[in-house]
Amino acid sequence: MVSLEDVYHVAKLSKIEVNEDEARKFRDEFEKILEYFNLLDEAPESEPMYHVLELINVFREDSPKICLTQNEALMNTRHKEEGYFKGPKVME
């Protein structure tokens, strides 16, 4: 069972605002999705799959490459100051 509180909680974690109508809609949809997942209970037990590809050990050597300049790093944002990105203040 999914409650409205669950929907608000998930919305908050995702930084999404939902009104009550939307929350009801999401609640119904979440329930359907979770119900669908119940099908998995019928699948035989097996090792969990951590990756869809059968690759392991893909590495890179520890040698530095040229990175972006400060101007390039900041060129896509208006929110910048003295070489920094400007972000929200986070009061904990």
Place this chain on the structure above:
Amino acid sequence: MEDVTIGLEVHVQLNKLKTKLFCSCPLNYHDSPPNTHVCPVCLGMPGAMPVLNKEAVKAAIKVAMALNAKIQQTVVFDRKNYFYPDLPKGFQISQYDRPLAFGGYVIVDVDGVEKRIDLKRIHIEEDPGKLYYKGSITVAKYSLIDYNRSGAPLLEIVTEPVMKSPKEARAFLNKLRILLEYLDVFDPELEGAMRVDANVSIAGGGRVEIKNISSFKGVEKALNYEIMRQRNLIKMGRKIERETRHFDEAQSITVSLRSKEEEQDYRYFPEPDLVPINVEELMKEVGKLPELPEEKKERLKAQYGISENYAKVLVLDPKMSDYFEIVAKSVNAKIAATWVVDVLRGELNYRGWNFLKCFEKFPPEEFSKLLNYFLEEKITEKGVVEVLRTKLDQGGKVEEIVEKKRLFAIPKSEILNFCKEVIEENPKAVQDYYSGKKQAINFLVGQVMKKTKGRADPEETAKILSDLLK
């Protein structure tokens, strides 16, 4: 403090690597302007793909081996989802249910008593960026973000809640730091090299987590404060709530933070952009670990015949024992140990330096030369200390300093002449001496020292004087 329980989460930056964990941005960002060591991967730009740094995994394996942990066959990265401005992707790549290693332990020495500190797990993750506030956090209207640190390789080492005092916690961190230095994966001098979260509870009360303590001393201070705070609450009959607190280093107090996410709120799931690691092949590449402190201590005792106490101090810093071993090549080992541990170490501490710096300021080969002057009785003990200080503070060559300061000890025959002079010039002191005031000889020794500008050996001088006055 039997009722106190402490557990630590230690974040260690593998800062001796050349590049970040998932991209080839250079890791030497410490003195650089903001956002100059960044690329689409560590800025979290859409479509950018992480590729794992092999050496980072190898360094992590070394640490896990040195900490006696059980390294897992298959290791998987997960996404830890949360929003914070220092985390550009909206998630941190970390490890969840398939970390690098479980278990492990460290033996620490607390006031001469050995104690085993058990570990819970060790995992690899990426460092977030860094936030700054203009003025202070209370007056600033926004944060400034530098992503140079974003993606730096971190190791999180989690202990079991087994420590009973802040002192034990400090002993554990100290031992950990020494091990990391021996493994050559860690430079403790760099800012943010080691950050600690500490959990502390008093029997019957809730567990309090103190976040992000950024220095060794800070850990002990934060824990001492927190234990006192909790004890006071208990005295007043209040309940200790489970909460997260922040350590204010400047004021040495802890302050309450908003309640944190619960574990399920992070919605961990396997990172689809990285494939699993099978450690077997990497373990072969890592091979055997370098000599660790315990082994080194035993070897120093056996090889050089030095005492347990000197060996114990020497291995606290791998650079100090390396220094000693070079000096001991040309100087009697016991004498070398005494001078390195008792004198040189003190002079370095006084200047806030370590032995790595000493290698540069006063190379061990030159220190050997100085000690040999002393052993050949060319200079006095006092002279050694004077040259040592001059060398450390002003540089220069040992023999030139000795020459310039006229420190070469005076041969016995010359001291004899000075003694005769002094006896002639100070009839009163001589009279005193003969009339039973034996301390008058100290005055005469002082006069000889004055004439020789301290280059005469005082013991030798006293002996010559008392022979002359017989």
